Amino acid sequence: MDVEFTLDDIDQDAFNAAEAEILELMRTAAPNLDARRGTAIRDLLVRPAAQYFALDAARIAALRETFSLKLVEESPETADSETVDNLLANMAYVRKAGTKARGSVAFYTDELKNYYIPEAFTVEDSGQSSYLTEQNWTVRIDAVADPATEVQLTPVAGEEGKYVFVLPLVAENTGSSYAVQSGAALTMLSAQISGITSAEAYTDFTGGAAQEEIADALASLEASLSHRAFESQASITAKLQQDFASVYAVSAVGYANAAQLRDKHNLMGVAVGNKVDIYARTFRAPYLVLLNKTGTKISDGVYQFTLTPSEAAGFYRVRSIIAVGTTTEGVVLAEQPGIGSLAFTVARAAYGLSGTFHDFDPDNGAIETAFSAWQQAVITVSGVSSFVEDGQAVYPDTAVFKTEIYVPPDLLALQVAVDDATVRNQEADQVVRGAIPCFISLQATVYRLQSATVDLLEVADTLADYINSRDFNASLTVSQLSAIFHSFDIVRVALDSKSSAGMRLTGEITAADGTIIEISGDSLDISAVASPELLVSADTVVFAVDLRNIFLNEVIVAV
């Protein structure tokens, strides 16, 4: 905090005001005082006194400013990050530090041998963003004994003498700009390891977010100023945000809320209260997990597997499914990134209702357990290719599928925390659900002068951070986004969505029954498409955007 004011910080206006005030006050005792410039009293007494008077006044004003979060935020002199964090600490609030994007990288080699990959082994994408390993890894050509530290080296299908292993990596820094996509070539920055020829992103890197902005912290601060208990909207938010760094926003859907279905389990279907669904936003950018799932053949080219809560608790939707091999052959990277997803269907259902005290209606189980720790789904994949064996097209009994799924991180842990007998609310039945993302897609054309420099990636980044930091019950409008565009050196951005260059803002929400609700226009209002019987309402949905779904075109204008 920089409130170390010195005489150098006093401007002429402040000095003049102080001098005038002292002179005027002196005249209370000596009305005929000669205090013109050049007189001893003016130059030797009044003016030095005015300097210190102005200095003390400035110090007290600065001191007062540092007590007020509002004034600190408004004042460029005191609005440094440390001051803000100090003030927030007084209110029991710690700003979210930001998260690093995570994903997997495939390393290719032409030497069949064991490898040792050290911690902080670094690769870089074309945008010069770095990703690194978080621990030491051993790559083995024989059986893996300890999956926590070892991975398997496997042959690449169709490429004799070429092998691959896949490691989890993490972005070097926080921020949504670390978003390399699967298939992108990566450069190894660390000392070359003999035999490793190339690297590429095996999955998309997701989950990166910047440190929480002051304005965003203020939205959460209001809840932080509360006792911590699983009771009210404010106290539940405060409790979860205290215990889980990943909780960005919370919406408690309780009594008298149309999206609360579980308190109407009586013959009249009228709400009786005591049930609360806690929707937690535990992600900024949409968060993907990668599972290699083994499917069982239903018919030729059609396979089925089940997603359980322990694998993908509260998942929203499956993004893509790619067949990567069969269990008889081992996991083989037969498919190259870039290939589209296989066709699939998702049948949601309730899971483990007999083992919980939480009240779900089994007859409406798929919907009442949606996005919670009691949701499972049966995935049916179709269009899977056969392989040829002895001249015959063969569909093996089982096949492995690389499955990308949008999930809310930490959902199981959150439910465990809410059910913990040491903090659990005795009166209320509280179920945690992942905040339902409204997946945003944004297309815009920006106009800049030839002399101006605009980094479109940075613009997209800023837009993504803004969208991904919205709370529940928020709106998302073209005019809000327009303001962000104009914080860059952009002449204009076309807003008319009817013109080909106009800004297009669309969103997709997966409802509790799996149906897709689309929303578009200049202002995305969740209330307008609310379907509380399918858990979709402004209290349950948040906006989320993947950087890849922001499409910006650039037009250079002469004037």
Place this chain on the structure above:
Amino acid sequence: MKHDISVSGQAGKSAAPTFLWLGSFWTTLYTDKAFIYAYCKGNGLAAAQLYLNFLEAVNSLSRQNIPIFHREVWLPLIIRLSQQNSGDKIAVGLDPAVYVGPQPEDTVYQAKKVYPVGGNVVRSGFTVYPIISERPVVDGVSRIASAIVSPEAVLLKGTHYFVQGGEIIFREDSDPFANPAFLRREIHDETTGVADEEILLWATDALVDLELIYNNYGYQLAFNPGSSEYGHDAVNALWDVRFKGANLTAVRRAMGALLDVPTTGVEQETVEDVVANADGSQTVITDTDVYTVAAAETIREEVVQGAVLEAGSFLSHTIHYYTKLDPARFEAGNRLPLSQFLLDMPMLQLPVGIAGNGVRNGLDAEWKATDITYNGDDANGNPKLSFKLGGAPADLVIFWQSIWDRAEDREESLADFFADFLWSTPPYLQIGIAVGSLNPMRFFMENFFKYNVGVAVVDFNALPEYVTSLSVFACLHRLLPAHAVLMTVAKQQVSDAVGFAVGEALDANYGKALSDAVPTVSEAGLQHRWVPRP
């Protein structure tokens, strides 16, 4: 005002101590002692203001002690001749206030005359100037002097002028521009080229609104009730609820503070005296505090000398807060009889989130015996029963059909469900006949609203003028248990001069009249309006 900070001792008012500290050379030998004394005094006054600012900063650290206004010992105010009788407001703190608009009669302002809406009188007897100051002066200017130094003219608040809404209103013969003791200064606007005159007035003890309460303690809660005693108490009450949880006392105190209704503190209090005041208000003196029940409010019967009031008690009938709606044990749960509740709540509203069954606009239930009607049998041979509720016809169809469908799916009989209210057992022979009787409001209170529902009924006519809506309760909803609900009802006497059709939007705070059963607002009399939960 209890949150003011006073300058202690004589530090700011006398230069004598400072002068003496200079030593005997300056105080006795030096020939121009007055010269030095003036210097000491000037510095002393300046230091006093600094000290005041410092204390203000220190007190800002406490939400209880934070001053409402910043105080300036001496504050220069400028008025300009060209702005005489201009500005946004011309109210002068007189009763009645003057209204702005076309004036059909009486073109000269007359004290005590009630002007119709649309008054625009010629002001006489006072002169208004907008105050030109770097800081927004709100009030508290006790004196205005022509100069700090031996002023030739001093004006007194109340006697010669008022300060209101950033304007200063001088009474007759007190206009500084008519008084040569106030030195005019000619100014020239470089932009417009217009010559003007201005006078610099020195105001003492000026209160300046720096939004101290909002900036320090309201901002975090996104709540700005303004700078006033009311705002101070309301912000503090909200912080109390946050830190202490939504216990009954804290919630009652918060409601009282948000609506500025006198409410006892966090401890039990004994009434020592109740004093009737000339203006119709009553002062309630307890062993720990003093409260004022405004003239528009009705003091509670139990507030009498010697009465012991539990913590968080409302002293007036302006707020009735019901938290236990079990008709069988009503008074024990609420300290108010069921009969009072029925006066406050002629009917019970079932908002969409409670009515369930896919209704779109909510339903109403009256406290009145009504028939249970037979509507035929379902596929299982069980009777489809219904009773009268208020609401949109489409909603009523959806509501009952959903219940019949659910009973059919579950193979349960509504005859069993309503067995206590039926005159006879099925089978029933004729569709549309009454087969029993039931009080819908009582039925819902007993079966669905018994617990988890709090109802706050607010007498809107008794609220102070600066509390213009019940939207302030929005701050409370996030603090109350999520598995329960607070319903708010505004009770208001409405003049027949104001007309709204049933179902039309009333205003932003009240949304819509929710059913035909609600008395129309165009009728004179007592109105009950549900305030939608934000």
